[in-house]
Amino acid sequence: MNNSKPVAPSRPFYSKECKNFRFLAFWSKKITKFVVQIEKTGTNVRVTHHDLLVNFVNEEYLDGEGELDHEKRVKGSKHDDLSLPSKVIEFKFRSSALTSLPDVLRNAKGIFTRNNFLYFAYFRRRTKKDKNKIIKTRGCIYYLIIIVFPKEIEHLNLKVLLKEIRKEEINFTKEVAQKSGIDMDDEELYAVGNMIKEIQLERKLDEKDKTIEEKDKTIEQKDKTIEQKDKIIERLKKELNGK
Structure with a gap:
């Protein structure tokens, strides 16, 4: 990816540039606040969580430069998730890490008809490898992971791209664990459902x-x-x- 990116103001934060995409990871007190906001919605409705994600990324990664489309979401309607002076971003907020990514990327041409970038987001959570134990820390145990895809990926072979993403995601998850001080012998970052x-x-x-x-x-x-x-x-x- 050759596009420029802003410096994220929130910390802890880690990013990794790959050949065809970029990984971002957040695991701060602001993520804890974000999780609380999701909890307060009391709903599993994807649109509600999606709008919270767009707001979070705009404020914490894009310096609030984006303009959010507050139009009521209607099935089949066309709208921009986040518009910046030089680009438009589509957001996908999913559970279980990469499980639904293949279906999303199959529609890449449709997504990039209106957008310059696709932000695919999901949560991972610190957990003990021994499932009978729980994390004692009162700090943030949730990690927001985002994969940033540029428009250029719509021309790539999907099977090859997915293989690259899965390989890089494993490495990135390990790197995030190390950066955040997780004892990988005792804990792991598992995909939140x-x-x-x-x-x-x-x-x-x-x-x-x-x-x-x-x-x-x-x-x-x-x-x-x-x-x-x-x-x-x-x-x-x-x-x-x-x-």
């Missing part, structure tokens, strides 16, 4: 963990009480034997 369900599950696990901690504290306190009582009983026995 249904975002709302993921968040709800995360909350349930967190609540379960808190409940277990509270029970452990209660048991520990009871053990201390029993230990104190045993000491009192032992002292009284010694006093009785001494009489």
Whole structure:
């Protein structure tokens, strides 16, 4: 890709230039805020999450230079997701990483009829390799990954392009993990499926963990009480034997 790109103001941030596309990754407090916004929608409607994504990328990667089309989304209607002085960007926000990418790219010619770039986005999440364990950190555990495709890819062989993307995505994910300080022996970045369900599950696990901690504290306190009582009983026995 030879197009110029702005310097992203939000950090942590990592990007990688590949032959036919570019990878972007965000994993900051602003991503945590973005995830909270998605949760507050209380819906799995793709359009709602899509508009939040467009706003986020415009503010955090494009310095707010883009103009958003706020026209109500109607099936079959034509609209621009984000217009900049020199380019128009189409956004696709999907779950399960690259699962739906082949279908999206099959429509590349249709997409690039109106747009100069395609931003394909998805989430990955920090998780323990041991599924019985959960992440204890209160920091950001979600990573927003975006693949930026230029108009030129519409002329490429889809099968060859997808093979290149999958290979580079594996390497990029490992690099992001290293950049963000993840212990790859203990943790991994897995592809998020249904975002709302993921968040709800995360909350349930967190609540379960808190409940277990509270029970452990209660048991520990009871053990201390029993230990104190045993000491009192032992002292009284010694006093009785001494009489």
